[in-house]
Amino acid sequence: MKMPIALAEERRESSLSSKVIPKARREGPGAPNLADYDQARREFSWERARRELDGLPGGGGLNICHEAVDRHAAGPLRDHLAIRWLGKNGEISGTTYGQLLRLTSRFANLLRSLGVAKGDRVFVLAGRIPELYIAALGTLKHRVVFCPLFSAFGPEPIRARLAIGRAKVLVTTQSLYERKIKPLRAQLPFLEHIILIGEGHQTADVPGTMDYSRSMAEASDSYTIEPTDPEDAALLHFTSGTTGTPKGALHVHEAVVAHHITGKLALDFHPNDIFWCTADPGWVTGTSYGIIAPLTSGITSIVDEGDFDPARWYEILQSHKVTVWYSAPTAIRMLMKAGTDLVHRYDLRSLRFLSSVGEPLNSEAVLWSQEAFGLPFHDNWWQTETGGIMIANFASMDVRPGSMGRPLPGIEAAIVREKEDGSVEEIREPGAEGELALRPGWPSMFRAYWEDSARYKKCFAGGFYLTGDLARQDGDGYFWFVGRKDDVIKTSGHLVGPFEVESALLEHKAVAESAVIGKPDPVALEIVKAFVVLRAGFQPGEELLRELLGFARTRLGAAIAPREIEFVNSLPRTRSGKIMRRLLKARELGLPEGDISTLEAGYVHG
Numbered sequence: 001m002k003m004p005i006a007l008a009e010e011r012r013e014s015s016l017s018s019k020v021i022p023k024a025r026r027e028g029p030g031a032p033n034l035a036d037y038d039q040a041r042r043e044f045s046w047e048r049a050r051r052e053l054d055g056l057p058g059g060g061g062l063n064i065c066h067e068a069v070d071r072h073a074a075g076p077l078r079d080h081l082a083i084r085w086l087g088k089n090g091e092i093s094g095t096t097y098g099q100l101l102r103l104t105s106r107f108a109n110l111l112r113s114l115g116v117a118k119g120d121r122v123f124v125l126a127g128r129i130p131e132l133y134i135a136a137l138g139t140l141k142h143r144v145v146f147c148p149l150f151s152a153f154g155p156e157p158i159r160a161r162l163a164i165g166r167a168k169v170l171v172t173t174q175s176l177y178e179r180k181i182k183p184l185r186a187q188l189p190f191l192e193h194i195i196l197i198g199e200g201h202q203t204a205d206v207p208g209t210m211d212y213s214r215s216m217a218e219a220s221d222s223y224t225i226e227p228t229d230p231e232d233a234a235l236l237h238f239t240s241g242t243t244g245t246p247k248g249a250l251h252v253h254e255a256v257v258a259h260h261i262t263g264k265l266a267l268d269f270h271p272n273d274i275f276w277c278t279a280d281p282g283w284v285t286g287t288s289y290g291i292i293a294p295l296t297s298g299i300t301s302i303v304d305e306g307d308f309d310p311a312r313w314y315e316i317l318q319s320h321k322v323t324v325w326y327s328a329p330t331a332i333r334m335l336m337k338a339g340t341d342l343v344h345r346y347d348l349r350s351l352r353f354l355s356s357v358g359e360p361l362n363s364e365a366v367l368w369s370q371e372a373f374g375l376p377f378h379d380n381w382w383q384t385e386t387g388g389i390m391i392a393n394f395a396s397m398d399v400r401p402g403s404m405g406r407p408l409p410g411i412e413a414a415i416v417r418e419k420e421d422g423s424v425e426e427i428r429e430p431g432a433e434g435e436l437a438l439r440p441g442w443p444s445m446f447r448a449y450w451e452d453s454a455r456y457k458k459c460f461a462g463g464f465y466l467t468g469d470l471a472r473q474d475g476d477g478y479f480w481f482v483g484r485k486d487d488v489i490k491t492s493g494h495l496v497g498p499f500e501v502e503s504a505l506l507e508h509k510a511v512a513e514s515a516v517i518g519k520p521d522p523v524a525l526e527i528v529k530a531f532v533v534l535r536a537g538f539q540p541g542e543e544l545l546r547e548l549l550g551f552a553r554t555r556l557g558a559a560i561a562p563r564e565i566e567f568v569n570s571l572p573r574t575r576s577g578k579i580m581r582r583l584l585k586a587r588e589l590g591l592p593e594g595d596i597s598t599l600e601a602g603y604v605h606g
């Protein structure tokens with residue numbers, strides 16, 4: 001679905017404006033890694049990028065955990081802080097590369113002792129606690145597929161993802177287990193082991209359930225990584241489409257080449273950087289850049305367990321002397337709301353580079369950050385399927401507020417349009433709108449949707465990977481986001497599939513039909529809004545509304561449950577029965593309805 005016309009217009013205007021934030025001048029050891037864009041593109045090759053990594057000893061291939069942890073633990077970075085963890089109640093702890101080596105080895109040995117083997121799937125459902133990071137890297141070390149689940153998901157999205165990925169092991173906390181997993185246990189026969197984090201719980205009565213601390217203490221802290229083919233499966237990230245179940249985008253160990261080089265070129269990592277990625281590892285940014293990329297560069301990564309809070313965030317930037325900060329537009333807009341005065345109470349002189357991803361970063365937010373921090377947020381673009389940053393505003397380039405930037409070296413991006421015969425053609429005319437497409441072949445490109453080759457195939461045409469985003473490219477090569485081509489919703493940076501929400505609502509006895517759209521919101525970009533047709537015998541009213549909102553929240557979790565529900569008499573459908581969400585959205589916004597020639601006869605709005 002396209003972005004509301006008003007927003008698209010605003011973006012078009014801002015792209016035509018000559019507003020530019022000149023690049024910061026930095027020379028010497030702190031100079032940007034990508035000094036000259038055109039030269040970097042000319043000289044770049046993935047082969048050369050790969051040479052920045054070590055590979056397993058003796059030509060044993062490429063393993064993400066080796067590149068992120070083991071190789072540093074064996075060298076001068078052994079005692080360097082890898083992760084500084086900030087607990088939500090003020091606890092602070094740190095793990096060096098040497099310690100991370102031993103902890104991830106213990107976890108890999110623990111998996112081995114359970115008979116978990118190459119290619120099996122280990123899911124982790126946890127907040128941003130140290131065990132999550134150890135389990136992720138230990139899983140990769142053992143050549144098992146790591147799959148993160150967002151801890152704010154309700155039981156239904158968790159069940160669906162565990163079932164699609166046929167999870168063999170689940171690592172979770174005692175309290176998440178009690179609230180979200182225990183009621184589902186009978187529906188998860190394939191799940192052989194649950195590893196529970198937390199003290200003082202009773203595991204004896206639950207077969208297949210074990211204690212994380214005890215099992216880790218019993219496991220050896222020495223582990224030799226077995227030969228890993230760069231094409232071995234490594235990461236499974238769920239994402240959403242307009243229809244159908246969530247899709248598991250599968251990435252391989254080779255992806256680490258892209259994680260590493262994009263950390264260096266797009267996030268401008270330098271030795272001794274203190275990096276803070278605010279994303280949760282339940283989403284792809286929190287894994288690619290919240291876990292892997294900073295570690296492959298041997299820098300210190302901040303992990304904050306706490307929830308968003310402007311004062312807390314500024315305090316973290318100040319006291320931990322963060323140098324590179326990677327966040328998201330919704331958070332930046334909320335910081336804007338909290339005001340510039342608050343920012344100026346903190347000493348944030350350590351900050352060198354600010355970056356943002358996940359949704360359109362409006363030009364006002366970039367200009368505000370320049371005023372508040374003396375530094376602009378550098379927008380970049382990528383998605384679950386691309387595994388790493390594809391388009392970026394680089395430290396060495398002037399920032400064009402509102403633009404996503406230019407493609408990374410090694411990445412060919414284009415604007416394409418579908419022709420009547422179904423083939424696609426590249427549009428070279430500057431400023432023309434079309435679908436953003438990428439030439440396949442970069443290391444972190446997804447290799448499959450888990451057991452769904454038909455959906456995977458549909459993403460490719462005319463030698464391109466089609467991203468599902470609409471964009472434009474200006475005459476200087478900068479890309480500008482226009483909107484989504486499909487009906488997925490971006491709310492507070494999280495991608496939500498309408499079908500998943502509609503299906504959950506249909507489980508309520510009062511609901512006959514439902515349709516879900518993203519309703520524009522000044523802070524969250526969109527909120528999830530559901531239209532509901534009631535079954536005969538149920539009357540719309542405040543009480544039922546509250547019940548449905550609560551029902552959806554309990555099933556789906558706060559991250560994806562609808563924030564608004566509206567009762568309607570019928571839903572617009574095409575003659576073939578597909579819900580016309582586009583029409584509902586246009587009506588919600590009072591915008592032109594576009595082509596309604598396929599609308600089912602007899603539909604009455606209201």
Ligand code: AMP
Pocket residue numbers: 239284285356357358359360361379380381382383384385404467468469481483484490494495
């Ligand atoms: P996800 O796969 O959940 O990371 O979501 C990817 C989608 O988020 C993209 O396809 C875009 O629709 C949106 N997105 C990511 N980064 C940006 C950006 N910088 N500007 C606009 N939209 C973005």
